[in-house]
Amino acid sequence: MATTTTSEEEEYMQNLRSKATELFIREEWTNAIETYSHFITLCTHHLSVPHPNPLHHQKLHKSLCISLCNRAEAKSKLREFNSALEDCDHALQIDATHFKSLVCKGKILLCLNRYSMALNCFKTAMLGNQASGNCEMLVGFVEKCKKFEFLSRSGTMDLSDWVLNGFPGKAPELAEFIGAVEIRKSEISGRGVFTTKNVDAGSLILVTKAVAMERSILGGKDLSEDTQLVMWKNFIDKVVDFVKKCHKTRNLIGKLSIGENEDELDVPDVDLFRPENVGEVNSNEDVEIDMVKLLAILDVNSLTEDAVSANVLRKNNDCYGVGLWLLPSFVNHSCCPNARRLHVGDYLIVHASRDLKAGEEITFAYLDPLSPLNKRKELSVTWGILCKCKRCKFEGEFLLSKQEVKEIEIGIERGMDVGGLVYKLEEQMKRWKVRGKEKGYLRASFWSLYSEAYGSERCMKRWGRRIPALDAVVDSITDVVGGDHRVLKILMEELKRKGGGSGGGNLEMEKVFKLAREVYGKVVKKQAMRTLLELCIAAE
Incomplete structure (x- = not known):
């Protein structure tokens, strides 16, 4: 038969929560998560046990809500966004107007570029706390969400101030954008990205953030083979770490080509790649990763910043970077390309480099288009391309x-x-x-x-x-x-x-x-x- 909580147990839980809070303040995120998890388990158990004093359960609910919120924030610092969102939702089931949980969830959704969802969280937090002084703090988040939500719909982007000021500080944070495109079977190879309306030269087609990136300082010299191998290993580790934490990204990467049986591959809906699409529900984050397949995918789909069809915007163009961007991975090669890439921090901006007609396939130049046929053929062997x-x-x-x-x-x-x-x-x-x-x-x-x-x-x-x-x-x-x-x-x-x-x-x-x-x-x-x-x- 269940019994009420003893004073010793209450003291132990209080000490445990205090320890978790201390670890959280010291930004020892992993230890904080572990300690909060222990407290949350005990708290959940005691809530299932009847207690003669109703205020006791109210106190436990409040402690549980705060602990879930703090654990969510700690997880977000480690980029464990999916799990962090689950904690926020659990906290909001306990108290739908819990200010800190709403703000935490909004910040996480903003990191995931789910602008309208984040905006709803911040607005709800403001409505429930109008009497407090916290609303002023939220104004900036609300305005940022509105701005990015508009940019993600319209594709209007202006980097003028950043360029004119000499590319100061970190690269600007951009809004992800997917224009009038779709993925279809391609006559070039496997699947490709196609426009669904006429596009003028220079117009924005895509803006997307890298799943992972690795850079190395050139220092005026070409990268040695050893340096490139270290870069590649670090890049792979970053991708593996991210896909372990995000089931949506793992599922989307699994849809990319490994360079074989291209004509047999399924054609995914482009909407799957929109940030607001949560993806397939999969709470099992410990699914074993097929490293052989993942390495093949990265080998075929990774892009470098020094490509002939790319420009890099930064103060000193003395870095070499490699990264994985999901939707651009479907863009095929042509020696008559019609699109170029612009690298701004971890973001990849794809724009039309000449006028496009509705239904036309978007293409990059993997090989130098300003080189003779024999040179392009020689390079195509290295790339494994048969350009037709x-x-x-x-x-x-x-x-x-x-x-x-x-x-x-x-x-x-x-x-x-x-x-x-x-x-x-x-x-x-x-x-x-x-x-x-x-x-x-x-x-x-x-x-x-x-x-x-x-x-x-x-x-x-x-x-x-x-x-x-x-x-x-x-x-x-x-x-x-x-x-x-x-x-x-x-x-x-x-x-x-x-x-x-x-x-x-x-x-x-x-x-x-x-x-x-x-x-x-x-x-x-x-x-x-x-x-x-x-x-x-x-x-x-």
Whole structure:
């Protein structure tokens, strides 16, 4: 038969709670969680035992509520968000208006980018505590939730102040955003990400935070093999640690490709990747992780910050980073890419690098799109890619049959006059009746020739009247490969040589800004874009 709580037991529980509180204040989170768990178990047991004094149970309920809330906060410090939310919900079942539990839950939901849910928590906390002085503290959280909820719906983002101030402090916290896209079967490989409406060049497509990231300081040198191995191990450990704590992330990572049987993979609904989607209910956080599969997934889907289709925004671009972003992992490669990545802290911003039509597949350049076919084929072996894009098909069938192209390639190797080689290629394209996008394909493949020719004052004095104007070549190339920072750089340098705003300079500057939006996206205003353009010119 159940008995009431003895004074010794009450004293023991009081000491246990005091010890847990002390550990919590000292930020010894793991020990605090363990001690609170012991207290919560005892408290729950004693609540199941009848007591003659009803105030006793009220006191226990209050202690249990506070302990659950503190344990939740300690868990959140260790990024055990799922378990922390369960503690908050348990506390709120005891007292639906418990201020501290509502605030704790709101903060956790905000960390998980579930803005509208977090907003509801903070608003409820404010309504129940209007008479206290705590509401002022919540105003900032409420405004932040409203702002991020709006940004997550609209995709409007402006990094101008951060850029103009020289990238101070940590990277800004961004709102996650998924635009008008869906995941479908792809003709390129397995599954891909497709637009569901027309998208203008520079427009935002996705903003998403990394599951995990690892960075290393370059210090002006390339990373050694040992350093890369240490980075990779640390990165894997971070991913494993996170998926152990978050069943939603574990389930979503399990939907990524391992590089085999691509056509047999299921096509997940894009809504599964939205932050507000809680995911499948799975309280068993101790599910064993298939490390062989996880390593294969990371090998296929991890992205690096130094990719040809990426830009990194930070004060000193002296780091090398690798990370895993879930939805961007479905974006396939093309040698005629239409999207680029912008890295801001742990966030990945994906924007259109040229105009997209509804139903068009979004693609990145895994390989350098401004390199010749033979070089791209060589790199594709390393990546395990068999590119079947229209450009590769055209160049594969066309270039191999033209002896003149081989002579130009030999001329490049022998260091012949680049202006003469550009002139020869342009003349041959006239004879071969190459027009439109096909001309853009060839100019992109021989970009090194064009960039060296346009960058040489001596060469332009000799060949400038006999080769196409830089503007025409830029338009031709960006039409097929989208915006590229190297093309932007040479266009900006040409504008500076001409003296900027004089004699039609405003029109030319608008052309530069248009290309800059294709490279960096519409994330900053013109003055901030000028700062990025200066950085582009200064880059090696």
